[in-house]
Amino acid sequence: MSAVMTLPGNDPVENVVLAATTDGQAQLLTPAVLDLLADLHRRFESRRQARLAARRERQARFDAGELPDFRDDTRAIRDGDWQVAPLPDALRNRRVEITGPVEPKTVINALNSGANCFMADFEDSTSPTWANLVLGQRALRKAVAGTLDWMAPDGAKHYTLRPADEQAVLLVRPRGWHLDEKHVLVDDAPLAAGLFDVAVFAFHNAAALAARDRGPYLYLPKLESMEEAALWDDVLGHLEQVLGLPAGQIKVTVLIETLPAAFEMDEILHALRGRVAGLNCGRWDYIFSYIKTLRAHPDRVLPERGQVTMAQPFLRAYSDLLIQTCHRRGAHAMGGMAAQIPISGDAEANDAALAKVRADKLREVRAGHDGTWVAHPALIPVARRVFDERMPTSHQHHVGREDVCVGRADLLQAPVGTVTRAGFDNNVEVCVRYLAAWLDGNGCVPIHWLMEDAATAEIARAQLWQWLHHPAIARAAGRSGDAAGPLYLDDGEPIDFALLERALIGLPGKLADRMRLPGGSRINEAIGMLDRLCHAEELAEFLTIPAYRRLD
Incomplete structure (x- = not known):
């Protein structure tokens, strides 16, 4: 399908088709935004497809019996003495971060929650209906402007934002390289979903955020190689140029949530060294990736999910290596998600759940993590208390973890259960x-x-x-x-x-x-x-x- 997209009263944008309509999209997806999306697609889509093909080729080798390993061709990067760019002040203290979808009520509650940072998630916690995506982008635009509010359907409660200096620092997670945005077609092909998420957000909010020293800041998901990280770096560099931002203004934290990426942590930091602020232990996706990557290896079968905890040697090795790698390079090593939510009506069960959260956060701060994630505002005080007691400074880069010696076998060790x-x-x-x-x-x-x-x-x-x-x-x-x-x-x-x-x-x-x-x-x-x-x-x-x- 090829057509010309026109918006009432505006010039047409050639060969860009919006395949759906929903409230508020005309104000969000202006001709200038559509021009930017088309430009990004034409510049970077062939490279995205090449990276996805490389993923498939590598997985075929794993399915044939090969196992992941550290790369020989990048040894000089791992052995080199280099650091990432200095961190902005807003990202120095990230001891408690909360995550959630991009619908308005959640955005307000998360920004008001008392967490240091809020990751607004277009990926794992947002179902990408067209209405959800447009609503989410509009909510973030209003949040950055300070005008976001939400009224309960029955009118019983009105949610508004606290003053800007009392809000969590906003980070946005776009969708991964593997996903298409079928509602936006450029030259008859779907746009990369991640490009849509980042470009629309940056176009509308980058100048305001940069003026307040608040980014834009992103979380990059599902990377599997340094080349995929380098592709993001080039995309963001181009966006900075188009939007008139200084080079390196857009900062990113990378989720290490695939098994192949665990073998390229140094390389991923190096590819993004002018803008990267840290790596994150995306433990749940990492477990999924371990299963998927080693699916053809009958001796690498995981026990049931409840037994695959961070105490398992392969996960502990992954966490320790991430901390060592980040601190060597001057980046934050962020811990993983506490997925518990308050258990109403059962004080004993609730206390037991909170005890698990405390134990998990204590493990993280003792290991040297610089911050952690929670899924619910009620867990923020629990996590903060643990990190405040054990991490009096804004981060733990001084904890070098020279004791860590993680090799290929450690990252691949099959858990017992x-x-x-x-x-x-x-x-x-x-x-x-x-x-x-x-x-x-x-x-x-x-x-x-x-x-x-x-x-x-x-x-x-x-x-x-x-x-x-x-x-x-x-x-x-x-x-x-x-x-x-x-x-x-x-x-x-x-x-x-x-x-x-x-x-x-x-x-x-x-x-x-x-x-x-x-x-x-x-x-x-x-x-x-x-x-x-x-x-x-x-x-x-x-x-x-x-x-x-x-x-x-």
């Missing part, structure tokens, strides 16, 4: 309930007192596939006999498709009053999708790619 019936059934429930909510436009869903997002749903879905396909994976790897048989629950029942079928059939009956759940009307659709994904011969790269086809 089991799969229980409850763990199997929980994976099915979490994936179905999250997917149903996501299809219904909700990307951040409380389930069993945990805030689930796309990353945790991906773990659930990928684990189910890995467990169910273990016999075929083992045979392809040359195993025979018992080694090529099914995996078993800890009670002795084989993990097979009959077990999955019983779990899927029984799930609707377990969900009392399911029509009141987020996305309750799409539970059956989500069950069908999960069933197809689990039966597929190949593990789908991302759950959100086939699901995105069903979104408006």
Whole structure:
């Protein structure tokens, strides 16, 4: 499809098509913005596609038996004596960061929460319907201007922003390189979703943020190599030039949430050294990536999600290496997410959940992390108290972690554990309930007192596939006999498709009053999708790619 996009009263923008309409988009997607989007697409789309092809080629090698390793061709970068650019004042103290979707009420509550920083998330916690994306960009524009408010539907409560100097520092996470934005076509091809998110936000807000020494600041997700980081650096450098910003004005923090990226932390920092402020332990996506990357290796099967904690050696090695790498280069080493939410009506269970949060944050600050993430405002005081007691300075760059000596085997060490019936059934429930909510436009869903997002749903879905396909994976790897048989629950029942079928059939009956759940009307659709994904011969790269086809 090729057409000319016109907006009332404005000049046309050639070969740019907006494939949907929603309230407020004309004020947001002006001809100047569309020109910028077209320019970015034409400059960088071929490089994006080349990087995605490189991902596929590398995964094919892993599927053929190769294992990830540190690169020989970049040894000089790892061994070199260099530092990233100095941090801006606003990003020196990041001891507690809160994350959440970009809908107005959440943006207000997060900026008012008392956290040091708020990551407004267009990726894992936002379902990318066109209406959600436009609403989110409008909310952030108003937040930067200080005019964002939200009225409860019943008129009982009016939410407004605190004064700017009392707000959390805003960071924005765009979608990853692997995702398209199907609602914006340039020269008949979909725009990269991440380019849409960053360019629209920067166009409308960069000058105001720069004038206040507040960025723009970004979180970059799902990177797998230094070349992907270099592509972002070039994109952001071009944006700075177009928008009249000084070079390096746009600062970024990179989530190390893929297994390949764990072997290129130095290289990623180096590629972004003029603008990078730190790396983050994106633990949930990292676990998902471990499963996905090593899916063809039958000796690398993970136990159920609840047993894959940061105490597992492969995750502890990843965290320690990230801290050592960042502090050597003058960057922040940010800790991971506490996904717990307050448990109402059960003080004992709530106390136990908060104790887990305290223990997790104490582990992080003792290890040398410079800050941490929480999913709910009620966890901010818990996390802050731990970091205030153990980190009196604004960060811990002085903790060099010279004791750390992490090698390839440490990052790949398969954890020990089991799969229980409850763990199997929980994976099915979490994936179905999250997917149903996501299809219904909700990307951040409380389930069993945990805030689930796309990353945790991906773990659930990928684990189910890995467990169910273990016999075929083992045979392809040359195993025979018992080694090529099914995996078993800890009670002795084989993990097979009959077990999955019983779990899927029984799930609707377990969900009392399911029509009141987020996305309750799409539970059956989500069950069908999960069933197809689990039966597929190949593990789908991302759950959100086939699901995105069903979104408006």
